[in-house]
Amino acid sequence: MKITFVTSNLHKAREAAGILNGIAEVEHVELECPEIRNDSVAEVAKGKAAYAYEKLGRPVITDDTGFFVSALNGFPGSCAAFVQKTIGNEGILCLLSDKTDKSAWFETGIAYADEDGVSVFVGRIDGTVVSPKGVHGFGYDPIFSVGGKTLAEMSEEEKNAISHRSRGFLALRNWLVTR
Amino acid sequence: MKITFVTSNLHKAREAAGILNGIAEVEHVELECPEIRNDSVAEVAKGKAAYAYEKLGRPVITDDTGFFVSALNGFPGSCAAFVQKTIGNEGILCLLSDKTDKSAWFETGIAYADEDGVSVFVGRIDGTVVSPKGVHGFGYDPIFSVGGKTLAEMSEEEKNAISHRSRGFLALRNWLVTR
Numbered sequence: 001m002k003i004t005f006v007t008s009n010l011h012k013a014r015e016a017a018g019i020l021n022g023i024a025e026v027e028h029v030e031l032e033c034p035e036i037r038n039d040s041v042a043e044v045a046k047g048k049a050a051y052a053y054e055k056l057g058r059p060v061i062t063d064d065t066g067f068f069v070s071a072l073n074g075f076p077g078s079c080a081a082f083v084q085k086t087i088g089n090e091g092i093l094c095l096l097s098d099k100t101d102k103s104a105w106f107e108t109g110i111a112y113a114d115e116d117g118v119s120v121f122v123g124r125i126d127g128t129v130v131s132p133k134g135v136h137g138f139g140y141d142p143i144f145s146v147g148g149k150t151l152a153e154m155s156e157e158e159k160n161a162i163s164h165r166s167r168g169f170l171a172l173r174n175w176l177v178t179r
Numbered sequence: 180m181k182i183t184f185v186t187s188n189l190h191k192a193r194e195a196a197g198i199l200n201g202i203a204e205v206e207h208v209e210l211e212c213p214e215i216r217n218d219s220v221a222e223v224a225k226g227k228a229a230y231a232y233e234k235l236g237r238p239v240i241t242d243d244t245g246f247f248v249s250a251l252n253g254f255p256g257s258c259a260a261f262v263q264k265t266i267g268n269e270g271i272l273c274l275l276s277d278k279t280d281k282s283a284w285f286e287t288g289i290a291y292a293d294e295d296g297v298s299v300f301v302g303r304i305d306g307t308v309v310s311p312k313g314v315h316g317f318g319y320d321p322i323f324s325v326g327g328k329t330l331a332e333m334s335e336e337e338k339n340a341i342s343h344r345s346r347g348f349l350a351l352r353n354w355l356v357t358r
Contacts, residue, residue: 037214037223039261044216075265079258082218086254087274095270 001176003112005061006031006052015160016061019169023176031055033062041066041078042120045109049120053113061172063165065108067140069129071099080140089132089143102128104144110168112176119175123167180355182291184240185210185231194339195240198348202355210234212241220245220257221299224288228299232292240351242344244287246319248308250278259319268311268322281307283323289347291355298354302346 003024005013013028020026033048041064048062067080072095076083083091096102104127111120125146132142134152137159141151151159160166182203184192192207199205212227220243227241246259251274255262262270275281283306290299304325311321313331316338320330330338339345 034226035216037216037257047213072270073265075262075270077261077265078216079261082256082258083254086252086256091251091254091274094274095266 001025001059002027003059003061004029004052004056006033006048006056007063011156012063012165015166016169018160019166020173020176023173026061029056035064039074039078041107041109042111042122043109044078045111046118046120049111049113049118053118059112059114062111062113063108063168065106065164067104067106067144069096069104071096071101071103084139089140092129092140092143093131096129102130104129106140106144106164108164108168110165110172112172119172121168121171121175123164123169123171125162125164125167180204180238181206182238182240183208183231183235185212185227185235186242190335191242191344194345195348197339198345199352199355202352205240208235214243218253218257220286220288221290221301222288223257224290225297225299228290228292228297232297238291238293241290241292242287242347244285244343246283246285246323248275248283250275250280250282263318268319271308271319271322272310275308281309283308285319285323285343287343287347289344289351291351298351300347300350300354302343302348302350304341304343304346 001024004027005016006029008030017026033051035044036047038044044064045062052060066078068074107124109120109122127144127146129143130145133150134142137152144151180203183206184195185208187209196205212230214223215226217223223243224241231239245257247253284303286303288299288301306323306325308322309324313321313329316331323330
């Protein structure tokens with residue numbers, strides 16, 4: 001089968017193609033999908049997939065990612081992109097400076113839509129917020145540590161092996177295989 | 180004419196009815212409208228109005244409000260409600276503690292939709308972020324000061340006389356009168 005990944009990010013499309021290899025051929029299309037304002041990345045991804053399927057009329061994947069800090073009640077959550085571009089990692093560290101609990105997690109919703117409807121898969125990775133370290137990746141990667149290393153200290157392969165997004169894609173892969 | 184204000188907030192509906200008095204009769208309906216994720220309150224309000232008009236088939240008003248802090252690059256912006264419920268006013272004050280520019284503004288988008296399409300009006304009020312004062316209002320009102328008084332130190336009438344939302348409604352009123 002052939003699946004269209006609607007994303008403006010070529011890296012994500014390549015990652016998906018790797019994980020779904022042998023199950024589906026992944027093609028990559030850029031399509032502006034309206035995103036809903038919702039605290040759940042699964043709901044945001046679902047909305048985008050429904051829209052993209054209606055527009056394209058063939059099996060599609062969409063994704064949405066949030067960053068959740070426990071001591072900040074889940075902030076920045078699904079506002080992660082906006083928060084990154086306004087107050088940035090400096091802001092997150094400032095808000096956490098007097099908190100003892102530094103735990104946080106990334107969550108990605110991967111939505112798949114075809115003629116049978118929309119299914120959504122969530123991948124999550126838990127870690128802690130630390131002072132910025134590393135030069136790879138983007139966004140919150142330098143301040144998010146898993147097993148003693150920030151995501152920005154990992155190569156793309158290392159990161160993809162454990163990332164929230166790859167876990168979401170693996171869940172999709174398992175579902176595609178067994179359904 | 181009769182306009183339906185789609186809001187779950189009875190106070191807002193009464194405020195609109197007062198401002199549009201003599202121009203339109205305002206009725207109040209609760210309808211869950213999906214909100215788009217967008218940095219512009221005008222765009223969010225427009226999306227809701229288009230949806231509500233499609234569902235109800237009669238002239239509708241919807242609104243959306245953001246809170247913008249200059250030194251934080253417009254944060255929390257249209258994520259204002261989510262930011263208020265996670266990091267709250269304490270978080271905003273923490274982020275601003277080392278900034279000298281304390282200026283901020285509220286912006287409300289008021290969208291009106293009928294058979295001719297969707298029009299949107301923006302009301303804005305400028306002020307400064309201060310330590311919490313006052314017991315009225317909600318959200319950012321206690322830390323937002325205009326002319327030496329926070330919105331939470333004002334009565335509902337005082338606040339309505341100068342508020343971002345009332346300015347948006349006035350712009351709508353003027354447009355309805357002259358079109």
